[in-house]
Amino acid sequence: MxxxxxxxxxxxxxxxxxxxxxxxxxxxPLMPNYGPPAVQFVRGEGPYLWDSHGEVYLDFLSGLAVTSLGHSHPAVAAAVAEQAHRLLHVSNLYATEHNGVVATMLDQAVGDGTPAGGQVFFCNSGAEANEAAIKLARRAGGHGRHVVVCAFQSFHGRTLATLAATGQPQKWEAFQPLPEGFRHVVWNDLEELERSLDDTVAAVLLEPVQGEGGVNPATVEYFQGVERLCRERDILFMVDEVQTGLARTGRWFGFQHFDVSPDVVTMAKALGNGVPIGACWAKAEVAAAFSRGDHATTYGGQPLATAAARAVLSTMKAIDAPRRARETGAALAEALRKLPKVADCRGLGLLLAVELDGVEAGPVAAECLKNGLVVNAVTSSAIRLAPPLTIEESHVAEAVNKLAGCIESVAESVVAPSESG
Ligand SMILES: Cc1ncc(COP(=O)(O)O)c(C=O)c1O
Structure with a gap:
């Protein structure tokens, strides 16, 4: 250096x-756990970002499905600024203004417009929301009934317990021994899940669409079958909506595509549109397993984060964000499927992955960034797209054109040497 x-x-x-x-x-000054960044972003507005050299980018990743209303959304910015001038933090020893309202709004969203009869614990991230769910499952199950069954390729976070829940063994290895009490089964395979259920199992924890695992949607039969098995055996059905929740998939929550009624729903990412906040919702009779003092956090549910969440939820409702995600997602997927070197496009709403045909996803994502389009390689052969839910037709066309050009230039650069040789 x-x-x-x-x-x-x-x-x-x-x-x-x-x-x-x-x-x-x-x-x-920074730990080496992240790779070298290619750019430094200094400003964002709607679906656009500007880097430190003034170059503009179309953001089709939304900070990993976080800024669903676009960057610097005026309602969120105003709510955060106003709250910052009034009251930032007092701790959970005292009541604050927004958390009851936001919890009620979330309960309505879980109920798809009508109260779902649940209660909410606020925290600061997706991993913390899942930690709360795991502790709640252990508390509800009691000693000896503590196992949480998860799927391979799932992603539930990076804390030790949520890493143990995450179904990606390559991520576990360096951190052994992990907390015990997690079991993994093949995704979308109901028979295998059934075989994994014994009387040590407290809960099943699944994503409606595996986001980090490659954008793999559950099937209706799978989610409905899991719910049936959980009901038959008095096991909690817990859904991780950290990436899929809050309109991203075209419904308020991804599980609503499958007509099921989970006991516990975790969320984070889009809830604050960039302000860190997570939440664990549970049916009131399940939440009752927690006694006073069982779980807590200093920052969770503090006024700055809940002011942002309140503005996010009001705005999403006002613009009918689920419908926008459904309609724009269908148009985007249709356009992507027509591109050369695209084998398939999968996902729900505006959480999509483009499976490339014989082209590496990493170089395509890098080429996109060089050409002003932010996406990511979710697997070695698939590009993930999670644009703001507020994008218009023109943004879809701009992204599809850029992506097509980048796929083509990477495909050509790979083919070129062997052709010339
Ligand atoms: C489904 C899911 N669960 C949990 C997490 C962890 O969330 P966080 O990074 O906020 O801890 C993520 C993050 O990508 C996620 O996609």
């Missing part, structure tokens, strides 16, 4: 330094 002192490192340089083979770790 050639930079002379930490003061002279820009965030991009610092991040690069952290992961470069010659990294001067003493001088680098």
């Amino acid at each position: 050639t930079t002379s002192s930490s003061e002279t490192l820009s965030p991009v340089e610092a991040h690069r330094a952290a992961v470069s083979p010659e990294a001067d770790l003493e001088r680098c």
Whole structure:
């Protein structure tokens, strides 16, 4: 590394330094757990981002399904600014203004417009929402009945318990021993799930669409079958809606596509449109398993985050965000399926993955970024798209054109050497 002192490192340089083979770790202020970033973003508005050199990008990733209303949404910005001037934090020892209102709004969303009869615990992230769900399941199950059954390829977070729930063994290895009490089954295979259920099982935890695992939707038969098995055996049916929740898939929650009624629903990401907030909703009779003092957080449900969530939920309702995700998602998927070198497009609403035909997804995502389109390679052969739910037809056309060009140029660059040789 050639930079002379930490003061002279820009965030991009610092991040690069952290992961470069010659990294001067003493001088680098950031831990090396993230890869080197290609750009530094300094501003966002609607579906557009600007980098530190003034280049503009169309954001079809939304900070990993977070900024569903687009960047710097005026209603969210106003709510956050107003709240910041009035009251930021007092702790959960005291009542604050928005959390009851937001909990009621979430309960209505879980009930698809009518009260679902649940209660909410607020926290700060998706992993924390799942931690709350796992602790609730253990509390409801009692000692000896603590196992949570999850699917392979699932993603539930990076804390130790949610990492153990995550069905990706390659992510476990470095951190053994993980907390015990998690069992994994093949995705969308009801018979295997049934075989995994014994009287140590407290809950089943599934995503309606596996987001990080490659955008793999559940089938209706699977979710309905899981619900039936859970009811027959008095096991909690818990749904991780951290990525799929809050209109992303074309319904308020992904499970609503399958006409099931889970006992516990976790969410985060889009709830604050970028302000960190997570929530664990549970049917009131399930939530009753928690006694006073069983679970807590310093920041969860504090006024700044709940002010943002209140503005997000009001805006989503006003613009009928689920319908927008459904309609725009259908148009986007149809356009993507027609592209050369696209084998398939899967997903629900505006959570989509484009399966490439013989082209590596990593280089395509990098080429997209160079050409002003933000997407990510969710597997080695698939590009994930999770644009803001507020995008218009013109943004769909712009993204599809850019993606088509980038797929083509990567495909050509791979073919070129063997043709010329
Ligand atoms: C389905 C799902 N659950 C949990 C998480 C973890 O959320 P967080 O990163 O906010 O802890 C994620 C993050 O991508 C997710 O997609």
